[in-house]
Amino acid sequence: MSAPLLQVNDLKKHFPVRSGLFGRRSGSVYAVDGVSFEVDRGETLSLVGESGCGKSTVGRAILRLFDITSGQVVLDGQRIDDLSPGGLRAMRRRVQVVFQDPFSSLNPRMRVRDILAEPIRNFSLAKSSADLEMRVAALMDTVRLPRDALNRRPHEFSGGQRQRIGIARALAAEPDLIVCDEAVSALDVSVKAQIVNLLQDLQQQFGLALLFISHDLAIVEHMTHRVAVMYLGRIVEMAPRQKIFTAPGHPYTKALLSAVPEPGAARNPIILKGDVPSPINPPKGCRFNTRCPFVFDRCKAEEPQLRSAGDGQWVACHLEALPEAPGSAG
Amino acid sequence: MALLEVENLQTHFRTPDGINRAVDGVSFQVDEGETLAIVGESGCGKSVTSMSLMRLIPEPPGRIAGAVRFQGRDLLQLSEREMRAVRGNDVSMIFQEPMSSLNPVLTVGRQIGETLRMHQGLDKQAAELRAVEMLNLVGIPEPARRVREYPHQLSGGMRQRVMIAMALACNPKLLIADEPTTALDVTIQAQILQLMLDLKRRVGAAIVLITHDLGVVAEIAERVMVMYAGRKVEEAPVARLFRSPRHPYTQGLLGAVPKLGSSLTGAARRLTEIPGQVPSLKKAIEGCAFAGRCALATDLCRQVAPGLEVKGPGHIAACHYAAKEAAAA
Numbered sequence: 001m002s003a004p005l006l007q008v009n010d011l012k013k014h015f016p017v018r019s020g021l022f023g024r025r026s027g028s029v030y031a032v033d034g035v036s037f038e039v040d041r042g043e044t045l046s047l048v049g050e051s052g053c054g055k056s057t058v059g060r061a062i063l064r065l066f067d068i069t070s071g072q073v074v075l076d077g078q079r080i081d082d083l084s085p086g087g088l089r090a091m092r093r094r095v096q097v098v099f100q101d102p103f104s105s106l107n108p109r110m111r112v113r114d115i116l117a118e119p120i121r122n123f124s125l126a127k128s129s130a131d132l133e134m135r136v137a138a139l140m141d142t143v144r145l146p147r148d149a150l151n152r153r154p155h156e157f158s159g160g161q162r163q164r165i166g167i168a169r170a171l172a173a174e175p176d177l178i179v180c181d182e183a184v185s186a187l188d189v190s191v192k193a194q195i196v197n198l199l200q201d202l203q204q205q206f207g208l209a210l211l212f213i214s215h216d217l218a219i220v221e222h223m224t225h226r227v228a229v230m231y232l233g234r235i236v237e238m239a240p241r242q243k244i245f246t247a248p249g250h251p252y253t254k255a256l257l258s259a260v261p262e263p264g265a266a267r268n269p270i271i272l273k274g275d276v277p278s279p280i281n282p283p284k285g286c287r288f289n290t291r292c293p294f295v296f297d298r299c300k301a302e303e304p305q306l307r308s309a310g311d312g313q314w315v316a317c318h319l320e321a322l323p324e325a326p327g328s329a330g
Numbered sequence: 331m332a333l334l335e336v337e338n339l340q341t342h343f344r345t346p347d348g349i350n351r352a353v354d355g356v357s358f359q360v361d362e363g364e365t366l367a368i369v370g371e372s373g374c375g376k377s378v379t380s381m382s383l384m385r386l387i388p389e390p391p392g393r394i395a396g397a398v399r400f401q402g403r404d405l406l407q408l409s410e411r412e413m414r415a416v417r418g419n420d421v422s423m424i425f426q427e428p429m430s431s432l433n434p435v436l437t438v439g440r441q442i443g444e445t446l447r448m449h450q451g452l453d454k455q456a457a458e459l460r461a462v463e464m465l466n467l468v469g470i471p472e473p474a475r476r477v478r479e480y481p482h483q484l485s486g487g488m489r490q491r492v493m494i495a496m497a498l499a500c501n502p503k504l505l506i507a508d509e510p511t512t513a514l515d516v517t518i519q520a521q522i523l524q525l526m527l528d529l530k531r532r533v534g535a536a537i538v539l540i541t542h543d544l545g546v547v548a549e550i551a552e553r554v555m556v557m558y559a560g561r562k563v564e565e566a567p568v569a570r571l572f573r574s575p576r577h578p579y580t581q582g583l584l585g586a587v588p589k590l591g592s593s594l595t596g597a598a599r600r601l602t603e604i605p606g607q608v609p610s611l612k613k614a615i616e617g618c619a620f621a622g623r624c625a626l627a628t629d630l631c632r633q634v635a636p637g638l639e640v641k642g643p644g645h646i647a648a649c650h651y652a653a654k655e656a657a658a659a
Contacts, residue, residue, distance in 0.1 A: 050515035051486075158607055188371040189542065190604035193586035215515065220587035222601065245590065259520035260590055261545030263572045271524055272517045274471075275485045327624055 003077055004038035004094075005176055005209050006062065007318040011035045017280060033233035034071075039177065044203065044210040046220040047229035048256070052276060058230075059179045062211065063097055064088055076176070094121045096170035100182035103160035108156040112165055113150040116140075119172040131287035139168040142205075143198060160191035167198065177209045184219060196223055206301050217260050221245050226312075229253045230269050232279055232287040235306065236266045239313035249315035252288050286318065294319055331402060332359040333384075333536050339396040341375075341382045343601055348612040352378040355558040360504065365413060365530065365537040367551035367568075369583075374609055375560040376540045379611075380506050383538070384423055385413055400504065402404045419449040421498040426509035428489035432481040438465075439477030449500050464495035468525060496523065498533060508540045523549050524558060544587055553644070556580050559608055559619035562638065566645040574603035577639045577651040578624045579604070618649070626651050 012035075014028040032054040039045045047055040053081055060067045064080060071224065073081040080091045095197050096119075100104035106115060116136045119125075126132035140147050143164040154162055180199070184192045200223055204208060214220050220227060221241060228238040229250065236249040248254045255270040272291045283290050289299040298318045306314040341353040347436045353375040360366045368376045381387050382394050385405060400421060416424075422445075425431040431531060433441055439476065442464055443457030452460060458477065461575040465473035468491040481489055490510065497505055510526070511519040527550055531553065539551055547554055554571045556564040556579065575581045585602030592599065606623040609615055618636050619625040630650055638646045 050517060160607075170502055171639045189544075189583055190586045191372060193601035194603045196588075197603060217516070218590050218592075221592050245592075255517055257590065259516040261519070261523065261543070262590055263544045263547040263548040263584070263587075268531075269520050269524070271520055275487055275518065276515075 005007070005041045005043075005076055006039040007035050007072070007074040008058070008062065009072040009074070011058065011061055011073065012069040013054075013061050013066070016070045017238050027280055030233050030282055032061065033120055033282070035230070035233070035235050035260075036071075037235065037238060039209050039211060041176065041209055041228065042207040044212055044224045046212040046214060046224040046227045047230060048214060048227060049218060050215060050256075050276060052232075052279060053230040054233040054279070055230050056181055057148050059097070059181045059211060059213050063095060063179055064091070089123075093119075093173045094172050094176045095179065096175040096177070097179045098163070098166050098183040099182060100172050100186055102159050102166055102186065103154075103165055105309060106162055106169075108154050111133065111151055111153055112140075114184065114325070115165060115169055116150075119169060123173055125172075126245070135172070139172055140247075142171060142202070143168045148169065158191075159187055160194055163191075163195050164198070165198070167195075171202065171206070175208070177211065179211045182211045182215070183212075185214065193217070199223065211289055216264075217257060229256065232276065232282050234287060234316065235314075236288065238306065239309075239315075240311065243311055243313045247313075249309050249313060250317050251289075251294050251319075255291075255293075266311045286316075291307060331533075332403065333362045333364075334360040334538075335397070335399040336379075337397040337399070338478065339379065339382055339394070339398065341378050341387060341392060341394050344391040344393070346618075351614075353382060354611075356557070356560075356562050357396075358537050358555055358562065358565065360538060362503070363534050363536055364553065365539060365551045367541060367547040367554045368540045368557060369541055369547055369554060370557035371542060371583075371608065373559075373606065373611070374557040376542075376557050377508055379497050379557070380423070380508050380538065380540050383506060384417055384421065386423075388565075408513045414450070415501050418445045418497075418502075419500045420502055421501040421504045422500070424493050424497050424507040424510045426512050428486065429481065430492050430515070431493065432489060434481055436479055437478050438484070438492045441476075442492070442499055445496060445499050460499065461495075464499050465492070466653070467529070468492075468495045469521075470495075486514055487521060489542075490514060490518075490522055491525065494522075494529070497520070498529065498535070501533065502535055502546065504538065505535045505538070509542070510539070510545060512541070512543070519546075526550060544572075544584065556583070559615065560611055561619055562648070563620065564645075564647040565638075566647075570642065570645055576645065576647040577620075577649050577654075578626055579620045582623075641646070 011032055014030055014130055015034040016316050017023045017027040017029060019026040035058055047058060049055050053299060062073055068081050071080055075091055111173045113136055116139050117132055120132055120135055126135055137147050145164050202208060211270050212224060224241050226240050227244045228235045237253045248257055255272050258269040274291055285301050286299040288296045290307050304316045306316045309315050337357050339356045343350040343352060356379060370376045383398055389393055394406060439458050439461040442461040446452045446457045446592045448461055462477050465476055470476050470488055470491055470568050498509055508632055511522050541547060551568050554568055555562055558579050582602055582604040588601060604623055609622060617633050618631040621631040636648045636650045638648045641647050641652055
């Protein structure tokens with residue numbers, strides 16, 4: 001069996017909280033606090049969870065947009081979390097990103113042609129200027145934009161078209177992995193469908209692995225292979241697509257799924273009490289214990305580790321027999 | 331008589347490059363205690379419609395024409411002074427972004443109390459007492475302490491609860507909610523929707539809900555109106571619309587949203603794409619506004635704008651071919 005494309009081991013990222021006149025460090029935001037997972041070639045792994053659960057921080061840590069606090073990030077057998085800036089260059093080509101906001105993630109003063117040519121030049125992928133020109137044109141075809149749009153600037157495009165430019169820019173470097181950080185969240189329903197379909201086609205065509213960070217569970221179910229559910233900086237459940245959507249193990253996953261309103265479905269949502277606690281001072285024991293309908297003594301004392309529930313499903317919960325029907329939660 | 335009757339509402343904006351017809355001839359009714367949802371994508375005019383009902387559109391550059399009859403009285407004919415007595419009292423509004431619609435330098439108690447003091451003539455103490463009561467009603471723990479806090483001290487879900495408390499303080503007959511849960515996480519959204527359903531039962535206010543999320547519509551609305559390019563293209567009772575949408579745009583919209591449970595059916599279905607984009611509202615649109623993106627469009631559609639026709643009980647749609655579609659299916 002070949003090694004996975006990306007391996008993340010016990011990743012932690014703590015941001016300092018400063019206060020007072022001299023900005024002394026008075027605490028930490030435990031944004032990501034011990035997260036491990038793998039992504040195979042050509043696979044889509046989705047990170048889901050609510051605001052502040054740390055899913056975007058994980059994405060950024062993998063992109064090395066900042067240094068991590070501890071843990072390992074291994075790309076294709078090579079550790080990338082401790083690489084020097086020079087050593088990072090090769091890795092940067094292989095891991096690209098598509099951001100949420102197609103308005104602020106494209107330089108408004110550059111033509112589309114230059115936006116797409118920049119990564120090709122940076123990584124010396126083109127053999128000649130004719131080759132460069134050809135690659136840029138081919139990228140436009142790939143994301144289904146007209147070639148004559150190459151001389152235009154970002155403001156002349158709609159949100160969906162800009163997101164296509166963002167995707168083309170990510171593809172320009174010929175990556176193995178694309179981190180999609182809420183890449184379709186800002187788009188309107190009909191445009192969102194276009195971009196989701198495009199991402200799926202590109203994955204097929206180029207064998208891309210996707211780390212799909214999203215809070216939209218219906219979109220995730222539609223396009224993912226595996227899902228990792230995050231809560232307050234930890235993964236609480238990880239499972240293949242069908243498993244997580246038909247037989248969720250963790251009470252939080254159940255609540256999350258039942259909270260999605262849906263056309264034409266009779267539902268009995270689990271309404272969680274209260275808000276997500278602050279990641280500056282996460283609850284002791286299981287981090288979900290303040291909102292969990294099934295909480296008992298052990299949850300407040302001991303943090304549950306991920307345990308296998310069979311068929312590739314991993315759940316971090318102390319409940320021996322995991323609770324059954326979502327409706328019975330009351 | 332319906333509680334609210336909107337007739338041929340037209341809200342246009344003057345811009346440097348032409349007149350933007352954001353809302354172009356929309357009519358609808360809301361009965362007492364009823365929930366009507368207005369759905370559509372960005373720029374379809376749903377928010378402008380809601381702002382027009384409250385006359386919150388700055389004039390100029392905006393211009394509102396038509397009639398908005400609330401309990402038989404045309405709000406568009408009222409003086410600004412008379413209108414102020416309506417806003418927040420008989421008709422109130424919840425906005426999408428609770429952080430930017432609350433005043434950051436006033437305590438939430440003072441903000442809830444303000445409407446009470448203005449409309450119901452309560453004094454300071456009575457207003458604060460009632461504010462505590464309202465916070466309790468919307469399920470904020472420790473209301474007596476929270477009432478003295480500032481918006482930044484509350485979480486997003488709690489701020490939206492404060493907005494709802496403020497909107498309901500004077501027992502309005504009509505509540506306009508513009509994307510009330512869009513900025514919230516799903517578990518918090520579920521809490522707020524539950525609260526709105528619960529309050530609707532207890533308070534009995536009619537609701538006009540503006541949203542782009544069809545799931546939210548299914549959750550709390552009784553009737554739905556679909557807007558496209560400033561026009562109403564379809565209206566039906568909720569269950570009917572989801573079961574048998576007649577307008578091709580509505581059909582596309584429903585097909586474009588993946589549903590939870592898609593992994594059960596096994597084979598991955600492709601999402602329906604609606605090709606192209608919404609037409610510019612700055613040019614006069616000839617014929618059907620959706621014709622440019624519609625698979626069924628013919629020359630008739632491109633030349634003659636379809637009127638709203640009855641397609642079933644309580645179900646109307648503006649499409650030349652909608653009836654034929656259903657007969658064939």
